[in-house]
Amino acid sequence: CPEQWAGRRCELLDAIGVREDYHHQATILFERTLIIIGIVIALLVFIVICIASYVLA
Numbered sequence: 001c002p003e004q005w006a007g008r009r010c011e012l013l014d015a016i017g018v019r020e021d022y023h024h025q026a027t028i029l030f031e032r033t034l035i036i037i038g039i040v041i042a043l044l045v046f047i048v049i050c051i052a053s054y055v056l057a
Helices: 015-056
Strands: none
Touching: none
């Protein structure tokens, strides 16, 4: 049977495989969100440093 299918004629959806796939997608989404938040925070820190150096110069 193809992945995520079970049964004598592959007519049943394998719930365990679907659950694992959903968990994998949720993990990827969570990691992507953390990366985006990290990039945004780094950009904000860089902008604050640039503004502070401009004001102090």
